[in-house]
Amino acid sequence: MIACKCAVCMSPDKKDKRLRSSILIRSSQATVVVDTTPDFRYQMLRSGVDHVDAVVFTHSHKDHIGGLDDIRAYNFFSQRPMPLHANQETTDALKRDFYYAFADKKYPGIPELDLHLIDDNSFMVADLLFIPIQVQHLNMGVTGYRIGDFTYITDANHISDEELQKIRGSEVLVINALRKEKHLSHFTLQEAVELAASLRIPQTYFTHISHQMGLHEEVNASLPRGMELAYDGLTIEVKNHH
Numbered sequence: 001m002i003a004c005k006c007a008v009c010m011s012p013d014k015k016d017k018r019l020r021s022s023i024l025i026r027s028s029q030a031t032v033v034v035d036t037t038p039d040f041r042y043q044m045l046r047s048g049v050d051h052v053d054a055v056v057f058t059h060s061h062k063d064h065i066g067g068l069d070d071i072r073a074y075n076f077f078s079q080r081p082m083p084l085h086a087n088q089e090t091t092d093a094l095k096r097d098f099y100y101a102f103a104d105k106k107y108p109g110i111p112e113l114d115l116h117l118i119d120d121n122s123f124m125v126a127d128l129l130f131i132p133i134q135v136q137h138l139n140m141g142v143t144g145y146r147i148g149d150f151t152y153i154t155d156a157n158h159i160s161d162e163e164l165q166k167i168r169g170s171e172v173l174v175i176n177a178l179r180k181e182k183h184l185s186h187f188t189l190q191e192a193v194e195l196a197a198s199l200r201i202p203q204t205y206f207t208h209i210s211h212q213m214g215l216h217e218e219v220n221a222s223l224p225r226g227m228e229l230a231y232d233g234l235t236i237e238v239k240n241h242h
Ligand SMILES: [Zn+2]
Pocket: 001, 004, 005, 006, 007, 008, 009, 211, 212
């Protein structure tokens, strides 16, 4: 956190250095980014990502869409607009926040975007089938995704029984856990641990971690078997992604 001098913000451990939450999904035919955070440009530079086929959004909070403008580097090399998959609420926010990319007369060099509205129905990006999972973030609807045996959910503090069914059977779950203390719109570590345990997921990673969570090594060592804190740069291999 900017200007914070707490033990986590001052930690020399790389795993305590967290940019905003996002994932990159790669299959044999597709490279998909979930959310373009304000750190998107640096995240792509850091990981050397030279091609993105599509962006899939979870919700419209700034820490999940703010870096979208930098998509234009991929426009430049691919010579095509970037497909974006987002629900109605997020689509409206993208059109407001990046109004210049949707103007009738466009200034040269701005991002070229190709919006695809999503709802409850699954959709394909190349060989990847995305199944939307509707979760609650206080009063806001957030879209989680099941892709084969992998499920990604961020910014939730409640998931209905019906939507939980869509997560069951996943081999790997990534889910948000902000900190240990109660929060209005995010699962706490305990809530996320209990959810993963109740779903009997073999391997769970916690993401969207605040500096208030504590040091990575200490918190990670306290977690049950099959559960770990995610960290920037973590790579996970999932066998079945169809
Ligand atoms: Zn701090």
